[in-house]
Ligand SMILES: Nc1nc2c(ncn2[C@@H]2O[C@H](COP(=O)(O)OP(=O)(O)OP(=O)(O)O)[C@@H](O)[C@H]2O)c(=O)[nH]1
């Protein structure tokens with residue numbers, strides 16, 4: 001390369017720009033391959049000039065290179081032949097040397113035409129071996145000048161059009177070559193093929209690169225044929241194109257165009273990330289409405305459960321009613337004198353399994369509470385996970401982080417819900433029931449079992465309702481007032497059942513409410529890393545936008561200066 005003072009200055013600025021780009025990509029958490037491409041662009045500045053021959057398999061690339069060198073250096077064949085990238089450099093002939101890239105080999109050949117230029121043969125595109133195309137596409141951004149080879153018997157195929165469009169995206173300089181021109185028999189055919197290839201190239205590159213019709217075969221058989229005319233023209237053109245000044249310009253432009261493409265990729269990712277964040281924010285704000293609906297559902301659920309408690313109490317009341325009615329009778333005189341016996345009978349016939357039934361009902365309520373909250377959280381998570389960010393940002397730090405955070409939401413919240421909430425809510429309900437029962441009975445808690453709802457209720461009910469019979473251990477006088485006592489007992493029963501019902505309902509509603517608030521707080525806690533992430537990313541993307549704009553301006557300015565190089 002012609003390193004004059006202005007070139008040196010440009011080189012320095014370009015190196016700075018390319019390392020800034022690399023740092024920028026790293027800071028943005030771009031996919032590894034984008035960072036690698038930026039690093040590669042920087043390295044390219046210091047590599048020799050790469051003249052890269054590309055085209056569909058069997059177009060005659062290897063034959064073309066051999067013809068250009070005037071020596072059969074590379075294998076040729078009708079099937080997909082070249083399976084790695086051959087970088088031919090001037091030097092003492094030797095064995096192929098490995099490079100840092102296992103698919104790139106270096107070959108020294110003692111041909112003066114290669115001085116200062118490395119000639120590169122690539123595996124063909126559109127071969128049955130997909131890997132061949134992948135290799136060549138990966139190498140494309142490193143090419144300083146592309147020799148785009150198409151075959152006269154199938155000029156400018158669809159896959160060649162696609163490949164050329166990729167070359168255009170990377171801003172590569174292109175020379176169009178139609179090989180196997182010996183297959184074209186008339187001047188009309190030649191003109192037709194040339195026009196066709198020209199039009200195709202124009203459509204993809206938006207400019208009209210010169211098209212050369214050559215025959216590698218005729219050139220290889222120069223001894224018999226006297227060489228190929230098209231080949232001679234191409235050689236001359238390359239000579240001019242690869243003059244030191246032009247080479248320098250291409251060498252400086254290639255990495256800048258690559259930088260523009262790499263930066264464009266990052267800008268697309270940033271814009272996709274912004275879209276994702278916007279959608280996430282929408283989701284979060286609709287979450288409040290969802291939570292409201294969830295609460296309403298929970299309230300409906302709770303009402304249903306309380307109704308069932310009410311039904312149990314009504315059944316108890318009916319049994320107690322019947323008991324009082326049939327027991328407090330004069331004919332039952334003997335039994336009435338024995339208040340202990342009465343209490344036992346009341347327990348057996350009226351109370352029966354009410355405490356256990358209520359306890360079961362409470363357990364069901366706790367289960368339902370935990371279950372519907374779990375469902376709600378899972379719904380929230382599914383909702384967020386369903387919003388797959390666009391393919392553009394696959395493999396970025398942004399999508400890894402976001403995915404991990406969204407996946408964590410229901411996880412941590414639901415673990416707590418099933419491990420802690422269930423036990424806690426059960427305990428609270430028991431303790432609260434016990435407290436409430438004290439009020440109903442109007443007695444101290446003495447003797448009442450602690451913690452288990454059934455025991456609390458059993459004790460309470462027995463104490464409370466047999467209280468009705470207290471003082472019934474009667475003398476003869478009592479018999480006279482028995483009808484009045486019966487009425488009073490029935491009245492009292494009704495009052496007590498109503499009180500019991502009210503206080504159980506109060507307990508349950510209060511505990512439900514309290515636990516729901518805790519559950520909401522926990523969900524908010526579980527969401528908070530995600531909401532913080534959204535806020536953080538918005539700031540990052542905002543700043544990134546500014547940095548990208550500065551980098552883009554730098555690229556444009558430098559390209560202008562490279563173009564203006566004398
Ligand atoms: N008629 C004619 N045949 C040619 C010419 N150049 C190459 N061929 C033949 O085309 C076939 C493919 O040649 P290669 O040089 O191996 O083609 P390639 O593009 O390197 O193929 P891959 O390495 O598989 O991508 C061989 O059979 C060559 O003999 C030419 O100018 N005219």
Ligand SMILES: [Mg+2]
Nearest residue numbers: 061062081082
């Ligand atoms: Mg080949």
